[in-house]
Amino acid sequence: xxxxxxxxxxxxxxxxxxxxxxxxxxxxxxxxxxxxxxxxxxxxxxxxxxxxxxxxxxxxxxxxxxxxxxxxxxxxxxxxxxxxxxxxxxxxxxxxxxxxxxxxxxxxxxxxxxxxxxxxxxxxxxxxxxxxxxxxxxxxxxxxxxxxxxxxxxxxxxxxxxxxxxxxxxxxxxxxxxxxxxxxxxxxxxxxxxxxxxx
Numbered sequence: 069x070x071x072x073x074x075x076x077x078x079x080x081x082x083x084x085x086x087x088x089x090x091x092x093x094x095x096x097x098x099x100x101x102x103x104x105x106x107x108x109x110x111x112x113x114x115x116x117x118x119x120x121x122x123x124x125x126x127x128x129x130x131x132x133x134x135x136x137x138x139x140x141x142x143x144x145x146x147x148x149x150x151x152x153x154x155x156x157x158x159x160x161x162x163x164x165x166x167x168x169x170x171x172x173x174x175x176x177x178x179x180x181x182x183x184x185x186x187x188x189x190x191x192x193x194x195x196x197x198x199x200x201x202x203x204x205x206x207x208x209x210x211x212x213x214x215x216x217x218x219x220x221x222x223x224x225x226x227x228x229x230x231x232x233x234x235x236x237x238x239x240x241x242x243x244x245x246x247x248x249x250x251x252x253x254x255x256x257x258x259x260x261x262x263x264x265x266x267x
C-alpha cells in the first residue's frame with residue numbers, strides 16, 4: 069500500500085485503478101505520463117508554509133467515499149494543481165497553469181496592421197476579496213482564509229468571492245489559491261482575434 073498527497077498521482081491512480089477508478093475504461097498506455105510527472109514536479113516543489121517552514125506547493129487530502137460523476141471528480145482533482153485534462157490523439161494529458169518559456173513570439177514581422185483585439189470583464193466586476201475554504205486539520209473543522217487586493221478594493225470597493233479549496237488542508241495553500249484568483253481576475257484579458265502575416 070502506498071500513500072501520497074500529490075494531486076497529480078492521486079489523479080493518475082483514480083483514472084487507472086480498476087477497483088474504484090476508471091481503469092476498466094482507460095489504461096496507463098492511454099495516459100501521457102510525462103505530463104503527469106511534470107505536473108507532479110511543480111506541485112511537489114517546496115514553498116513557504118507561512119509559519120517559517122516549507123510545504124509542497126499543492127497537496128490534496130480528501131476522502132472520496134461516495135459515487136460521483138467521473139468528469140466532475142477529475143476536474144476537481146485537476147483544479148487542485150491548476151490543471152486541466154484533455155484528450156487528444158488517443159491520449160489523456162494534463163495541462164498545467166505554471167511558469168513556462170514562451171512558445172511563440174509575435175512582432176512586427178508576423179502581425180499585420182490590424183493587430184490584436186482584446187476583450188475582458190470590467191475591472192469593476194472583478195473580485196477584490198477572496199475567501200477560500202479549507203479543512204483545518206488541527207481543529208478538525210472547515211475554516212476560511214481571506215485575501216484581498218488592497219489597491220483594487222480601495223478603488224472598486226469590496227467585491228467578495230467565496231471559493232472551495234477542494235482537498236485543501238493547509239491554510240497557506242488556501243492563501244496561495246486566493247492570491248492566484250485575485251491576480252488572474254485583476255490581470256486577465258481574453259484575446260478575441262488577431263491577424264498575422266503568416267502564410
